[in-house]
Amino acid sequence: MTAATTTPEAAVGVLPRADGSAKYSHAGYTVTASVNGPIEAQRRDEHAYEAHVDVTVRPAAGVGATRERHLESILQSSLSQIILVKNFPRSVIQIVLQIEDSPENDYVNTKLVQASLNFAIMPALIQTAVLALLSAAVPMRATATATAVATVRQGGATKTIVDPSPREVETAQSVHVFAFTSHDELLLAESEGDFTVKEWDDSYETAKAICCRPEPTKEGIAMVLDDETTAGPDMRHFLRLAMETKVASDLYWK
Amino acid sequence: METERLIVLPGETIDPSLIPSHQKLPLRLGPGLRHIPPSDIVPTVAGQLITNPARNSMWIEYNSQRYIPSTSDLILATVTRATPDAYLCTLSPYTPPATLPTLSFEGATKKTRPILTPGALVYARVTLANRHMDPELECVSAATGKAEGLGPLAGPGCVFDVSLGFARRLLMARSREEGGVGVLEMLGGEEGAAGGGGLAFETAVGRNGRVWVGSESARTVVVVGRALQETDRAGLGIEGQRKLVKRLVREVR
Numbered sequence: 454m455t456a457a458t459t460t461p462e463a464a465v466g467v468l469p470r471a472d473g474s475a476k477y478s479h480a481g482y483t484v485t486a487s488v489n490g491p492i493e494a495q496r497r498d499e500h501a502y503e504a505h506v507d508v509t510v511r512p513a514a515g516v517g518a519t520r521e522r523h524l525e526s527i528l529q530s531s532l533s534q535i536i537l538v539k540n541f542p543r544s545v546i547q548i549v550l551q552i553e554d555s556p557e558n559d560y561v562n563t564k565l566v567q568a569s570l571n572f573a574i575m576p577a578l579i580q581t582a583v584l585a586l587l588s589a590a591v592p593m594r595a596t597a598t599a600t601a602v603a604t605v606r607q608g609g610a611t612k613t614i615v616d617p618s619p620r621e622v623e624t625a626q627s628v629h630v631f632a633f634t635s636h637d638e639l640l641l642a643e644s645e646g647d648f649t650v651k652e653w654d655d656s657y658e659t660a661k662a663i664c665c666r667p668e669p670t671k672e673g674i675a676m677v678l679d680d681e682t683t684a685g686p687d688m689r690h691f692l693r694l695a696m697e698t699k700v701a702s703d704l705y706w707k
Numbered sequence: 708m709e710t711e712r713l714i715v716l717p718g719e720t721i722d723p724s725l726i727p728s729h730q731k732l733p734l735r736l737g738p739g740l741r742h743i744p745p746s747d748i749v750p751t752v753a754g755q756l757i758t759n760p761a762r763n764s765m766w767i768e769y770n771s772q773r774y775i776p777s778t779s780d781l782i783l784a785t786v787t788r789a790t791p792d793a794y795l796c797t798l799s800p801y802t803p804p805a806t807l808p809t810l811s812f813e814g815a816t817k818k819t820r821p822i823l824t825p826g827a828l829v830y831a832r833v834t835l836a837n838r839h840m841d842p843e844l845e846c847v848s849a850a851t852g853k854a855e856g857l858g859p860l861a862g863p864g865c866v867f868d869v870s871l872g873f874a875r876r877l878l879m880a881r882s883r884e885e886g887g888v889g890v891l892e893m894l895g896g897e898e899g900a901a902g903g904g905g906l907a908f909e910t911a912v913g914r915n916g917r918v919w920v921g922s923e924s925a926r927t928v929v930v931v932g933r934a935l936q937e938t939d940r941a942g943l944g945i946e947g948q949r950k951l952v953k954r955l956v957r958e959v960r
Binding site for chain 2: 490492493541542543591596635636693697701703704705706
């Protein structure tokens, strides 16, 4: 569980020319996102009553193909749910996600650096997109946090792994990706592999504990971040911290 | 100076005790907030919650790059095209054009209208901002029929892009005290003890994040523009701005 113990890192507003941007790295993945919008839509993307969310995923090497289109369609439908698309009819909100780095699989000797995308990268993509949208000040209904959970069967017992490495994804029985809004609503649930309803429920609970951990009570400085009962990073707290830093530096004059 | 900022993220609940209440005035919601009937007030952007109990208003203060038109904003528009009864202008890149009727200039009639070529700069006010329609502009006050400082920006000068938050700070009535921007005063101030630059220039600040700097001297235009952009990007305080002005004025001599 080396990947799960690393803390996520983020930098907001890294690209000077874009309306909003963010760089996010966690569990071996590094993604940079830029957001532009609302801008004028092309005729084919134009919708009379809501903004079109245009997501582009670009792999670290090579050009995007079917896998990227699949990820884009999943991200597009999830992000349209949290962006207030009705506020900007006939416009486009353009999100470009550039994958910069993904963890290597030590067991497979891949000469080609060609992208091999899997579910494990989706939390990083969602998280970066949300940070970049916040940076661009695109009006949103809520924020979102995401995580990936793998279920591994070892000698009859099942074990859930948070933020699995490529090797763990390969050996896992099933991999699940969950995203939750800041209202604790399930935004995205994608699963692959063999699993029972019980296993899905366990994965769901694990993911929810990571994405929807309640705010620590601000009694003095008694903000315990890593207590024994919960494993993995506290995504919601992380998101808030990243944005607090950004807002404070923007409003230094206030 | 406040002791602690109240920073909100989209969708967070605002403590009801923070919402101002007033006997007579209705509650006014500013940018970044939305009202979900019956009684929820929810932020839509990440920023600092500001409340003004005297005027019974609240809004979110944040900085951004993309201008979204709203009524009665002063903006710097570029004319792109002329149609028989209106000029089409851009307020920000890749956004639908805003219309500026040829009759909404001071003293304009059907016979006499200002001639603006594509690329001309106009300092205008937004009269119509509606999500379903393209914005509309005017260069004349509807109440008095006078230009009141609006109109085509002629003469030598240059436009500089700044962030929207910085443009708002420049437009504050007391920008030095409230907004913490004194760079223009310093550049234009008397040379000598006060550390002024002694430069002669004029500016027009648009809420769409564009500043026009006009001066007979091209050097002055560049110095003022650079001072504004560097103050914005580096986030300089009053003291930092003073040093910057000193350096730039020395370099230009």
